[in-house]
Amino acid sequence: MWGRIYALIVKEMWAILRDPRARVILVVPPLVQLFVLGFATTLEVKNIDVGVYNRDSGAWSTEFVQRLAGSPNIRGLVWIRSPEELRSAIDNQRVIVAVSIDQRFSADIEAGRPATIQAVFDGRRSNAAQIVSGYIERIVGEMGASLAPASASPRSLSVLTNWFNPNLDYLWFTMPALIVIISTVSGLGITALSVARERELGTFDQLMVSPLRVHEILIGKMVPPFLVGLFNASLYLILIPFAFGVPLTGSVPLFYLALTFYLLALVGVGMLVSSLAQTQQQAFLGVFLVTVPATLLSGYASPVDNMPGWLQILAQANPPKHFLIVSEGVFLKAMPALDVLSNTWPLVIIASVTLTASAVLFRARME
Amino acid sequence: MEVGNMDGPVATAHEVTKRFAKDGPPALDAVSIDIVAGRMTGLVGPDGAGKTTLIRLLAGLLDPDGGTVDVQNLPAVDADHAAIGYMPQRFGLYEDLSVIENLSLYANLRGLPASERDARFRELLAFTDLERFRTRLAGKLSGGMKQKLGLACAMVKAPKLLLLDEPGVGVDPVSRRELWAMVRNLAGEGIGVLWSTAYLDEAEKCDTVFLLNEGKLLYAGEPARLTGRIEGRVYRVFAGADGRRKLLERALNDKDVTDGTIQGASLRLVMKPDVGAPRPAAIGAPADCRIEATAPRFEDAFVDILGGGPPGTSALAQAYRSIPQTQEPAIVAERLTKQFGAFTAASNISFSVPRGQIFGLLGPNGAGKSTTFKMLCGLLTPTSGGGQVAGHDLRKARAEARQSLGYMAQKFSLYGDLSVQQNLNFFSGVYGLTGTRQREAIGRVVEIFHLKDYLSVNSGTMPLGFKQRLALACAVMHQPPVLFLDEPTSGVDPIVRREFWTHINGLVEHGVTVLVTTHFMDEAEYCDRIALIYRGEEIAIGTPDDLKTQAAAKAGLDDPTLEDAFITLIEESDKQREAA
Amino acid sequence: MSAFNRQRFTALLVKETLQIVRDPSTFLIAFVLPMILLFLFGYGVSLDTARVKIGLALQDTSAQARSLATAYERSGWFEVTGSRDVASLKADLVAGNIRGIIVIPPDFGRRLDSRGDPASIQVITDGSMPNTAGFVAAYAEGIRASWAAGLADERGVQPLPPISLAQRFWFNPELTSRYFLVPGSIAIVMTMIGTLLTALVVAREWERGTMEALLATPIGMAEFLATKVIPYFILGLCSMTICTLIAIFVFGVPFLGSALALLAIASAFLVPALGQGLLISAVTKNQFVASQVALLSAFLPAMLLSGFLFEITSMPRIIQLITYVVPARYVIPPLQTVFAVGDLWGLFLRNIAVLLGFGAFFFLLAIRATRRRIA
Numbered sequence A: 001m002w003g004r005i006y007a008l009i010v011k012e013m014w015a016i017l018r019d020p021r022a023r024v025i026l027v028v029p030p031l032v033q034l035f036v037l038g039f040a041t042t043l044e045v046k047n048i049d050v051g052v053y054n055r056d057s058g059a060w061s062t063e064f065v066q067r068l069a070g071s072p073n074i075r076g077l078v079w080i081r082s083p084e085e086l087r088s089a090i091d092n093q094r095v096i097v098a099v100s101i102d103q104r105f106s107a108d109i110e111a112g113r114p115a116t117i118q119a120v121f122d123g124r125r126s127n128a129a130q131i132v133s134g135y136i137e138r139i140v141g142e143m144g145a146s147l148a149p150a151s152a153s154p155r156s157l158s159v160l161t162n163w164f165n166p167n168l169d170y171l172w173f174t175m176p177a178l179i180v181i182i183s184t185v186s187g188l189g190i191t192a193l194s195v196a197r198e199r200e201l202g203t204f205d206q207l208m209v210s211p212l213r214v215h216e217i218l219i220g221k222m223v224p225p226f227l228v229g230l231f232n233a234s235l236y237l238i239l240i241p242f243a244f245g246v247p248l249t250g251s252v253p254l255f256y257l258a259l260t261f262y263l264l265a266l267v268g269v270g271m272l273v274s275s276l277a278q279t280q281q282q283a284f285l286g287v288f289l290v291t292v293p294a295t296l297l298s299g300y301a302s303p304v305d306n307m308p309g310w311l312q313i314l315a316q317a318n319p320p321k322h323f324l325i326v327s328e329g330v331f332l333k334a335m336p337a338l339d340v341l342s343n344t345w346p347l348v349i350i351a352s353v354t355l356t357a358s359a360v361l362f363r364a365r366m367e
Numbered sequence B: 001m002e003v004g005n006m007d008g009p010v011a012t013a014h015e016v017t018k019r020f021a022k023d024g025p026p027a028l029d030a031v032s033i034d035i036v037a038g039r040m041t042g043l044v045g046p047d048g049a050g051k052t053t054l055i056r057l058l059a060g061l062l063d064p065d066g067g068t069v070d071v072q073n074l075p076a077v078d079a080d081h082a083a084i085g086y087m088p089q090r091f092g093l094y095e096d097l098s099v100i101e102n103l104s105l106y107a108n109l110r111g112l113p114a115s116e117r118d119a120r121f122r123e124l125l126a127f128t129d130l131e132r133f134r135t136r137l138a139g140k141l142s143g144g145m146k147q148k149l150g151l152a153c154a155m156v157k158a159p160k161l162l163l164l165d166e167p168g169v170g171v172d173p174v175s176r177r178e179l180w181a182m183v184r185n186l187a188g189e190g191i192g193v194l195w196s197t198a199y200l201d202e203a204e205k206c207d208t209v210f211l212l213n214e215g216k217l218l219y220a221g222e223p224a225r226l227t228g229r230i231e232g233r234v235y236r237v238f239a240g241a242d243g244r245r246k247l248l249e250r251a252l253n254d255k256d257v258t259d260g261t262i263q264g265a266s267l268r269l270v271m272k273p274d275v276g277a278p279r280p281a282a283i284g285a286p287a288d289c290r291i292e293a294t295a296p297r298f299e300d301a302f303v304d305i306l307g308g309g310p311p312g313t314s315a316l317a318q319a320y321r322s323i324p325q326t327q328e329p330a331i332v333a334e335r336l337t338k339q340f341g342a343f344t345a346a347s348n349i350s351f352s353v354p355r356g357q358i359f360g361l362l363g364p365n366g367a368g369k370s371t372t373f374k375m376l377c378g379l380l381t382p383t384s385g386g387g388q389v390a391g392h393d394l395r396k397a398r399a400e401a402r403q404s405l406g407y408m409a410q411k412f413s414l415y416g417d418l419s420v421q422q423n424l425n426f427f428s429g430v431y432g433l434t435g436t437r438q439r440e441a442i443g444r445v446v447e448i449f450h451l452k453d454y455l456s457v458n459s460g461t462m463p464l465g466f467k468q469r470l471a472l473a474c475a476v477m478h479q480p481p482v483l484f485l486d487e488p489t490s491g492v493d494p495i496v497r498r499e500f501w502t503h504i505n506g507l508v509e510h511g512v513t514v515l516v517t518t519h520f521m522d523e524a525e526y527c528d529r530i531a532l533i534y535r536g537e538e539i540a541i542g543t544p545d546d547l548k549t550q551a552a553a554k555a556g557l558d559d560p561t562l563e564d565a566f567i568t569l570i571e572e573s574d575k576q577r578e579a580a
Numbered sequence C: 001m002s003a004f005n006r007q008r009f010t011a012l013l014v015k016e017t018l019q020i021v022r023d024p025s026t027f028l029i030a031f032v033l034p035m036i037l038l039f040l041f042g043y044g045v046s047l048d049t050a051r052v053k054i055g056l057a058l059q060d061t062s063a064q065a066r067s068l069a070t071a072y073e074r075s076g077w078f079e080v081t082g083s084r085d086v087a088s089l090k091a092d093l094v095a096g097n098i099r100g101i102i103v104i105p106p107d108f109g110r111r112l113d114s115r116g117d118p119a120s121i122q123v124i125t126d127g128s129m130p131n132t133a134g135f136v137a138a139y140a141e142g143i144r145a146s147w148a149a150g151l152a153d154e155r156g157v158q159p160l161p162p163i164s165l166a167q168r169f170w171f172n173p174e175l176t177s178r179y180f181l182v183p184g185s186i187a188i189v190m191t192m193i194g195t196l197l198t199a200l201v202v203a204r205e206w207e208r209g210t211m212e213a214l215l216a217t218p219i220g221m222a223e224f225l226a227t228k229v230i231p232y233f234i235l236g237l238c239s240m241t242i243c244t245l246i247a248i249f250v251f252g253v254p255f256l257g258s259a260l261a262l263l264a265i266a267s268a269f270l271v272p273a274l275g276q277g278l279l280i281s282a283v284t285k286n287q288f289v290a291s292q293v294a295l296l297s298a299f300l301p302a303m304l305l306s307g308f309l310f311e312i313t314s315m316p317r318i319i320q321l322i323t324y325v326v327p328a329r330y331v332i333p334p335l336q337t338v339f340a341v342g343d344l345w346g347l348f349l350r351n352i353a354v355l356l357g358f359g360a361f362f363f364l365l366a367i368r369a370t371r372r373r374i375a
Helices: A002-017 A020-040 A059-070 A083-091 A105-110 A123-147 A170-201 A203-209 A214-244 A252-276 A280-296 A309-315 A319-333 A337-365 B051-058 B099-109 B114-128 B143-154 B173-188 B200-204 B223-228 B244-253 B298-305 B369-376 B398-403 B420-430 B435-448 B464-476 B494-509 B544-555 B562-579 C006-022 C024-044 C063-074 C086-095 C108-112 C130-154 C178-207 C210-215 C221-249 C259-284 C287-304 C317-323 C332-340 C345-369
Strands: A048-054 A074-079 A097-101 A115-122 A156-163 B009-018 B028-036 B040-044 B066-071 B084-087 B161-165 B192-197 B208-213 B216-221 B234-238 B257-263 B266-271 B290-293 B331-340 B343-353 B358-362 B384-389 B405-408 B482-486 B513-517 B529-534 B537-542 C052-058 C078-083 C100-104 C119-126 C163-170
Touching: A002 A020, A002 A170, A002 A214, A002 B420, A020 A170, A020 A214, A020 C287, A020 C317, A048 A059, A048 A083, A059 A074, A059 A097, A059 A105, A059 A123, A083 A097, A083 A115, A097 A123, A105 A115, A115 A123, A123 C130, A123 C163, A123 C178, A123 C332, A156 C130, A170 A203, A170 A214, A170 A252, A170 A280, A170 A319, A170 C130, A203 B405, A214 A252, A214 A337, A252 A280, A252 A319, A252 A337, A280 A319, A280 C024, A280 C287, A319 A337, A337 C086, B009 B051, B009 B192, B028 B040, B028 B051, B028 B066, B028 B192, B028 B208, B028 B216, B040 B051, B040 B173, B040 B200, B051 B066, B051 B161, B051 B192, B084 B143, B099 B114, B099 B143, B099 C006, B114 B143, B143 B161, B143 B173, B161 B173, B173 B192, B173 B562, B192 B200, B200 B223, B200 B298, B208 B223, B208 B298, B216 B223, B223 B298, B244 B257, B244 B266, B244 B494, B257 B298, B257 B494, B266 B298, B298 B494, B331 B369, B343 B369, B343 B384, B343 B529, B343 B537, B358 B369, B369 B384, B369 B482, B369 B513, B398 B405, B405 B464, B420 B435, B420 B464, B435 B464, B464 B482, B464 B494, B482 B494, B494 B513, B529 B544, B529 B562, B537 B544, B537 B562, B544 B562, C006 C024, C006 C221, C024 C178, C024 C221, C052 C063, C052 C086, C052 C130, C063 C078, C063 C100, C063 C108, C063 C130, C078 C086, C086 C100, C100 C130, C108 C119, C119 C130, C178 C210, C178 C221, C178 C259, C178 C287, C178 C332, C221 C259, C221 C345, C259 C287, C259 C332, C259 C345, C332 C345
Parallel strands: A048 A074, A048 A097, A115 C163, A156 C119, B040 B192, B040 B208, B084 B161, B161 B192, B358 B513, B358 B529, B405 B482, B482 B513, C052 C078, C052 C100
Antiparallel strands: A097 A115, B009 B028, B009 B066, B208 B216, B234 B266, B234 B290, B257 B266, B331 B343, B331 B384, B529 B537, C100 C119
16 A cells, blocks of 8 residues: 555655646745745835925924924925815825824914814725824824823833844734745645646546555555645745744644644545636636735734634634644743644544545545 | 639638747648538648648638639638538637527527528437437546547538548547537538547548648548558467567567557568568567458558658666566456446446556546546545555555655646656656756666757647657656556647557556547557446456457447447447446 | 637637636636635734733732822723732733733832832733833833823822823824725735746646647647636736725725726736736746745745835845845835825826836747747
8 A cells, every 4th residue: 555655655756746837836936925925025114205395384393294204114205385285286196194293283282272283194005004194193192191290199100022033023923824825826736737737638537446545546646745844844944034034933743743734634635626616727727816815814814803703714614714823832932832732633534534435535536 | 792603612722821939840831622512521640731721721710922722613711611610629618608509609690590590409409419418517428439529519500611620539439429420410411520639540531532641742632542551461360369569569670560569469560661571580470470461551551651650669668677577457447336426437447457558547538548548647646445555455554655656647637838857857756756866867868768968948839749748758757657647648649659568568568557538449459458437337358359349249340440349349338338 | 830810719718717717726716715825814813912911919908009000900901910929910911811910019108299219010021922012111100100190180180291192194094003904905816816926827738648639739839828827817907807806895904096097006006916927837837836936936926025004114125135026016006005095196106107017028938938949
């Protein structure tokens, strides 16, 4: 039995690696994806332009504008001279926010009266607007605090500590997440297409006529995408700490344990798709239909916590959702064994369900 | 536009050369042909000879590298495409459009005036007998019907030139014969027809043939003239069915014999020029055997012009183990039935094949022979009934049954993007060969099939003949007692076909049992027994000669060919069905 | 030979339409996939932070400390798990059960009124999710500040600071992320139909050998390309219409612009999308390769580099430069505008002009790459 499976595995490996272009395809696009996605898919908001409609000629408005210009997230200021200009600047997305300072601003502050700054945000980009509003609020708050009398009781304050990622560097979140996302895309693709290709070329009958049993074919087909996934993930595991400076704080063996079951679950889903597909085109569309929701519901594009409750339940069946927690945990949180395991057993269940289902479907296909 | 002169050729190629790789060998090398209106022009040659390239040049789909290709006195690429009917190898049909939708698409593309449409469609649908299937999707038609529809589309607006690229491949003899009659009819109306084919019996019926080999024109002219070259050199040897394979081996090894095949219980031998009739002693036949001269066929002449057939001894068979004698039949089918929903694809098929025999499954496309074949090799589970392969029950001991058979699929399904070596490693491995035994088995087939130079080449890029050899090699490395061959020589040229059958005959002599499906009637002649399957039922079973006798009795034919028998038996079955 | 002929043109158009209607994968890409995408962006991908789970370690028994704790519990922003023990909350934070910890230390109440250091609470966030961490930090501080202001008010002390910020969010006052995600996903859907589907269908003609049969008839390349483009153009608009109706009536996304403007924007975007699809298929002639190329060159850029999900200005310079050649970049702003703002023809026309420019470029290349010869 092992001789037969070995022969099949060797054949499958060659099928992936024989073509020099294919070898390049296995390594280069995942690396490019890592870099492009790593830098592009940030939910941070940086380099913004802010519109300033300053009708006050006093010193305090100048002070505020200087503080704005000094903010690291603000790239430039756009001078606005009329309400119409303000509207047009927002409408045409020249600026995401316009602050307007009225004539009495400096006078009010001098007089100790409450002064007001108005800020108008472009709500079309609601997420960015929300984050920018935080920036503006902080600048206003800091300026206000600097004006406040030295002592006033009662006094309280909050001291902020960001664990696991002190500077809230977005890259620290993206990189461990990308290990999950990129291996999902390539793992599902390789698995689902390998069987469909044999069906289309007519070699699948050849396999079914050989003494290989259904479970042996499944094992043989599973190993290569598994190894490719392992290879890609290992590459990232090395690259991410060294090239991107993301700390790897947790246990590498635990990471590999969870990775193993994650890849099995992925391969299981891929097998399920391919046992349903007749042609490569169907397999491709099937993979697409699975990959898009799997990625979007993984917690990578937006936190799972934000989803409606019923969708969160549905997301339990999504392998990347579980492995994303492990990957972030092992990289940033030095996640202990118990937590890793509690996110691994759902993967074990998904893997066994999908693999069993695809074995059953393969047998049924022979009828 | 100037209309082509009726007396001159409709289309000509003059010294045309075409290369696909800059410094590779030319696909066509200075080939000249004429296609004359009102005549059937045949284009024959082995796979890779350049037939498709020539047809594409005539259809104006390629630019020639040298020479000229003219259709109606204009370069083919600028010619009036409405006057050229072209049916590509895969018929060019839209599978998700119905019969009538395909037809009206091509009618409009070829500019058939609306006023003529209804009459023309009626005529074509009656002609192709597709009227009943007007609204059926083209993808749901059988191979024969697709082919007829493809033809109807190609000639929906009466063309001046009709180009047909291997219209007969993978199609059963009944459909092929019907198609031939249809096209012949058209040629009679003044159309120039070019019919490319690998079936040499079709070429024989053409008015003119052009024989291509490796891009070069080997022969141009009437088929009878080529056949005439070997007049008086073809003989049949009747020495009884037993031992005919051994006899063929010895005969082919005789230096005076250039080519030989099995024809039912007899041998058909082509002798070298000027050596006269074969002598029984020289070929080891009993002295009292009957030897008579017979009329040469085009295939005999074709093999002769290509330099004769291969020698008779199979190195593969010599190295093969001897399959132990048993009284048990090697393959048994017992009332095999397969239903797909309400449709019965195969019903109550029963036969048994003793060890060391060749059994053929014949029948039109979609008649159920593939279903039967697939049930026996374990690709389909029978709805009812059962079977055995090499003593293993198909239902209970599937894996054991599979271990004891070698399987060669239609179109030689190998892994085209893996090298020959990797294919061999894989197939020997899955059949359980490891270590030294594996290396020896691979070494053996590499030597026998001359695969050494190809070991590191992707198997998909090899010439078809080598693919076929590799497919056979992969099927026999584990020396199975039973071989399943599904259209094993589809598309390969007669020389490779002969070499293949030499191996099979040799293996059978070692006790191997063979189950084969085929559309080549000359291949069916090699079988010990044949089951003819039609509409899911076994309508006849017996030796090739039995079937010919049955057909002769039913239709009153004199010395029918196996193809005649095939067609007669099927027509008879239809008549009975209608009567019932 | 290849002059325009109405009979051939109509016949090809009818053929293509029949194929679209009958092919299940067309249906899948044009109608099922858009539903799934809309659904995911409508419900699944929410960038609006809901109630975040945090842990609260209340180590002080003073009335003020308890009152601050109550302020957190009642805020509506947090779902608070109380515990005396910081260690167990830390474990919860590592496991991802909570996203932040607020520690009110034992001396909080005492320090509040002392002259020494101010009373401080500790806010710990889960930095592995930077956005949520930012949210926790901002709201934890906000709640403390308003609690402190309330306390000061009670005691008659003037609240500070003296500058207030009045914020207004135009077009989307509630900042519902669905309002900008759903219009954006319409652009993704049109990319799928225009580029992926078109690339697949032309490649299919080559693969199945029907292209060879077509080329042997008198059709002209212009007829062929036009009859490929027109049905998919219409299909793209149909799919866009359905998506828009679902966006408005199912997801309640406001639509303030005119149907005409939406039609103009969608049409302009389909031009480069279709051109790119034709170009891909003309070059690859193979469904598998075409699908991969379409995915990499059209779908992923539209998803990631168009400003739909991720802010372009936040990307590194080099990637920002790449986004300029992503046609989807020019359709996201007008689409979001026509939904949320209304008709701003200046903005629309500027982007439409760029899109048509891309379209012309792709079509020119596609026509050059589509030859009448088969090899």
